[in-house]
Amino acid sequence: MRIQVRFFAALRERVGISERVISVPENTTVAQVWSLVVEDKFLPDNVLAARNMEYVDVATPVAEGDEIAFFPPVTGGGL
Amino acid sequence: MTVEILDRAFDPWHYLAEYRIKGTQQAGQFGATAVFVGTLRDFNQDESVQSMSLEHYPGMTETYLEKISREAVRRWGLTDSLIVHRVGELLPGEPIVLVAVWSAHRQAAFEASRYLMEELKSKAPFWKKEQLEKGKRWVEHNTPG
Numbered sequence: 001m002r003i004q005v006r007f008f009a010a011l012r013e014r015v016g017i018s019e020r021v022i023s024v025p026e027n028t029t030v031a032q033v034w035s036l037v038v039e040d041k042f043l044p045d046n047v048l049a050a051r052n053m054e055y056v057d058v059a060t061p062v063a064e065g066d067e068i069a070f071f072p073p074v075t076g077g078g079l
Numbered sequence: 080m081t082v083e084i085l086d087r088a089f090d091p092w093h094y095l096a097e098y099r100i101k102g103t104q105q106a107g108q109f110g111a112t113a114v115f116v117g118t119l120r121d122f123n124q125d126e127s128v129q130s131m132s133l134e135h136y137p138g139m140t141e142t143y144l145e146k147i148s149r150e151a152v153r154r155w156g157l158t159d160s161l162i163v164h165r166v167g168e169l170l171p172g173e174p175i176v177l178v179a180v181w182s183a184h185r186q187a188a189f190e191a192s193r194y195l196m197e198e199l200k201s202k203a204p205f206w207k208k209e210q211l212e213k214g215k216r217w218v219e220h221n222t223p224g
Contacts, residue, residue: 050139054139069139075217
């Protein structure tokens with residue numbers, strides 16, 4: 001299956017990847033996607049994950065054509 | 080119900096006036112309007128902030144803000160809701176976010192606007208990077224409400 005993987009903000013800078021298309025086997029989870037792309041690094045506890053632009057648990061399996069995103073805690077809004 | 084992401088400076092009061100002219104809310108249908116405007120400070124964690132870069136996740140941001148708007152309209156029976164949020168480069172004093180809600184009575188308006196701001200700050204995919212005198216840093220924590 002082919003999926004797109006994206007990184008945002010401080011995490012993008014740390015990992016050094018903005019987006020990448022990869023092939024993964026059936027039943028790959030979001031956490032395993034992280035391991036496949038970010039070599040030799042464990043998924044940090046405070047990293048948030050989204051599948052097709054909705055928050056997901058990292059144990060969620062991915063599907064063909066998915067967009068998987070990883071990002072740090074969010075900091076929007078005003079005062 | 081309107082959600083807009085802007086990559087240029089905006090005046091929230093002018094925006095609201097224009098929005099009212101479009102007449103999404105029916106005059107006579109609401110008795111309360113609550114408005115929140117968030118503005119960029121020139122200080123954070125005892126450091127002077129010269130400017131800020133606000134990044135977001137295009138697509139997910141709008142989807143998330145629309146989701147919480149629908150929830151607020153449903154839960155408090157709002158007549159209408161509006162969220163406008165800046166992205167890109169901002170200077171101190173510039174508005175970052177405008178939240179406005181219209182409802183029959185004041186309690187719903189106060190509660191719904193608070194709900195929208197807290198949900199936005201804790202879960203909408205925005206990230207702030209501050210330009211300080213000594214360099215840039217990502218903001219890692221929200222200020223307590």
